[in-house]
Structures are given as C-alpha cells and as structure tokens.
Amino acid sequence: MATACPPRHQFEDAEWAALCANGAPGKEAVSRARHFLPGEPIYHEGDAATGLYCVASGLVGIRKVDADGESMLLRLVRPGQTFGYRSLLTGTPHGVGAEALKESRIRQLPAAVVHKAVADDPAVMLAFFRRLARDMAEAENKVMETVTASCRVRFLRLLLAFGGDADDGMGRGVHLELPVSRQDIASLIGVRSETMSRVIRVIEDEGLARFKGRHVDIPDARRLAVESLGVLAD
C-alpha cells in the first residue's frame, strides 16, 4: 500500500502537509510504507540520506554515538512527525542515527519527490526550516538543562513533557505511560541507568509519583510541576 498523505495525525506535521499540498502530483505510489521492529535501525550515523521519513505509528528514537562509542538518545519522534529531512535537504550524511523504539510503521518518501516539491513550492522549504528551528530550540534547552539542572529535575521535566497530553489542567490524579524503557529514559536525560533507578526511588519515596512498570501515577501534578523548577531559594 502506498498513499501520499497519511491520515491526519494529532501532531504537527506541517512539512508533510506542505508536501502533500503541492509536491505530490500523482498521490499514489510516491510514498513507501515500511515496517520496523523494536531496536531495528532505520538509518545510521554517516549514511547518506535516501528519503524523508514520517512515523505513521509506533515510536522512533534519534540516537548519536560519540568517539568513545558512548551512545545517547537525543529525542523521540512520535506518530505524525517527520524525520531525516535535515540530511536530505542539505545533501550531507546523517549526523545522527534513527531507530525504531517500538514496532513502527514508517512512511518513506523518495528523495527525488521531496526535492521536486521543494523546488516547486517555496513554502515547503520554509516549513522544514520552521521544523528545524523548533528542533534547534529544543536542543539548546537540552544543553542548558544538562548543565544547570540536577538529574532529578531533568527527569521530572521529562515526566511533565510525557504527560503533556494527559495533563488535564484541572486535575489531581494524572496517569501516564512511559513510552520507552528506563535505560532509554536514562539515556535521554544523560545519566546512567543505576542513577535513573535511584532517582525514581527517591521520587516515589517523596510521594511525587508512583511507578509500576511503564505506568506512572502522579497524585498531584501541580506539586510535581513546582518541584520540576528546581530547588527554590526563598
């Protein structure tokens, strides 16, 4: 099966939408649907770009390994979001790797189609620029956080980010589900998995949240939000 435009997802995929609006003339057979198992790599650091990817379902992780072989999870790509555009549009090898974190259906758009769409409609390029700008802002925040905030605070903030959709502003008693393993969460905030365990332990002992497998119960989201701001002086 191959349709150019996936069913509209809940998340921002302005780039893909722009592509569909203009770039895909015959809407059939231009995008290829692929399937990945958890842990399966989609592309590696250093590979040349072969196309543009969009997560239809599942979850994708963007990884980077440094010289010492240390690997780190930089960010998650959720259903409806595109990835791999940077390398494709600049014509440089991938600076990061992508891998499926859950079983995932990925839509892949050939490079030629994307290039044509970009050439035909300037708005497409702008859409990708905006997307990159947002990713960049997040990367900058991450730098700041890793330098200034304790791992406890970083984890609390990540919890809030995960709970973003489940967070009924009203409410006490938020429940959410961790999208990835604890190892991956540790990697995401840049700590060892042992430290991750301990941090979770402390947070449970404080009564900020209760963890069972990947399920998290947050009795008082407001309190957790306050704690996530770091230790306040006065």
Add this chain to the structure above:
Amino acid sequence: MATACPPRHQFEDAEWAALCANGAPGKEAVSRARHFLPGEPIYHEGDAATGLYCVASGLVGIRKVDADGESMLLRLVRPGQTFGYRSLLTGTPHGVGAEALKESRIRQLPAAVVHKAVADDPAVMLAFFRRLARDMAEAENKVMETVTASCRVRFLRLLLAFGGDADDGMGRGVHLELPVSRQDIASLIGVRSETMSRVIRVIEDEGLARFKGRHVDIPDARRLAVESLGVLAD
C-alpha cells in the same frame, strides 16, 4: 555608511552572499552599520526580531538564561557570520540573546529586505537552512559532549577548535589567543569559573599547554589532540 555587501571575509557567510546576489536590488542604504561595546546587548531573549545581523568585526556571543537566572554562553559568532536569522525567518521571538563580547561592528539588514530576498529567490532560504543545519549539528555535539566528556576534555576540544586556523598540520609549537575571558570560556563549556582555573592549572602542570593571559602556547599539538579524545581504555 551603508553598503549592502560587506567586504568578503574569510569565513562562510553563504546566506549573506545569497542575499547580496539577489535580494538587494539597490545595493545602497539597505544595511545599517552599527557599533557595540564589549558586554553591550544586541538583542535579548524574548525580543521580536527586527532584522538580520552580520558581524563585520569583533566578536558576538549567543547567550541563554534558564528559569533560575543561570546564564550560559551557547556559541560565538565570528566576523563574516550572520546571526539572528532564525527568529526573523520563523517570525517567533528570539529564543536566545546576542551580545557583543568584543568591540564590534555589526551590519544590520532590515526584516523587509530579507523577507523580500527570501521570497524572490528560493536559494536564499536554502542557504539559511544549511546554516541552521550546521548550527543544529553543533548543538547536538554539545549535548553529547557535556554529558559524556569531562570538563578537562571539553576544554581541550575547545582549545583545538580555537586553534583550528592556527593549526599547521605539520607542527609542533602552536600559538593561539583566547577570544574571550576565562569566565566566558567556562560558561561556554558549562563549568564554574573556579573549575576552569583548576583545569587550566592541571593542563599546565601536565605540560600540555602554557597560559599567559589570553595567550596559549601548545608545545605538542598532536599530544593535545590525543588527550582531547578522552581517557582511552587500551
């Protein structure tokens, strides 16, 4: 005085060049030359973009402050490089602040001119995208480094980055000059200035480099490069 195209600098300013090639029809009076003293802010985090900036001479620092008021130097902008384009092109407030680190001459191009240039020539947008992609790659590297590498290693790598131009591949006995104060260097690698002092002390004691004010002598650049890879197992 106001000329559209600055004298060609040694560094990459593909965006500015693209602008000059197409966007600036009457080449006079479109860019404004401004002057900043060390420490003087160029724009603040949260400000709306008013134009595009290009460093003609001097040095500019991109800063970010987090919720707790902690400030950090994210990167340097050297002569010939443009900055402030992200906020301008996305139409969002500046996510970072810019300030002169040395006495600087800054060329400022009004928003309208840039927007027109972008609309007229798709290549301009692509040039900015490339620039952003490069900045993003650096930000990702920075995240990895701050998490995985010790502050000693991070500093050594920064030294190498500074010495990039002075580094005659041949050579023993490289000399270079620190572009900014030690406080700013500390902020750049995400450590306290006290720690910075100690790290420099250790590096001197090891004979890796000698520091006098802002002057640095590196007797054996090759050895420093090896050390900058981190502690190797075998």
Add this chain to the structure above:
DNA sequence: CGCCAGGTTGATTTCGCTCAAGCAATGTGG
C-alpha cells in the same frame, strides 16, 4: 529448566560545585 536483558540495590570513589578567601590589575573619586 536455564539463560539473559532489564532493572534494582549497595559500597565506594571521583569529579565538579559551593563557600570563602586572597590577589593583581584597573578604575575612581577626593
């Protein structure tokens, strides 16, 4: 059943931060 990956826990160490003081260079006002 035995194996193994993911996770937890404990003991110990290390790296970098905090707090505090001191010092040299520069400025500033009387």
Add this chain to the structure above:
DNA sequence: CCACATTGCTTGAGCGAAATCAACCTGGCG
C-alpha cells in the same frame, strides 16, 4: 597622589551528586 572599590582570576577546604564497580533480583522466553 593615595584610599578605595571593582572586576577577573586563582587557590583552598569541604561537600555532594552522580559515576563506577559489583551483586542480585525479576520476568520473559528459548
């Protein structure tokens, strides 16, 4: 010109957060 503050940098002592090393548990799954 000197007394004084200010700023950038260095040094010391002590502490604390997170890494490291090392078991050990647990639940799948062949």
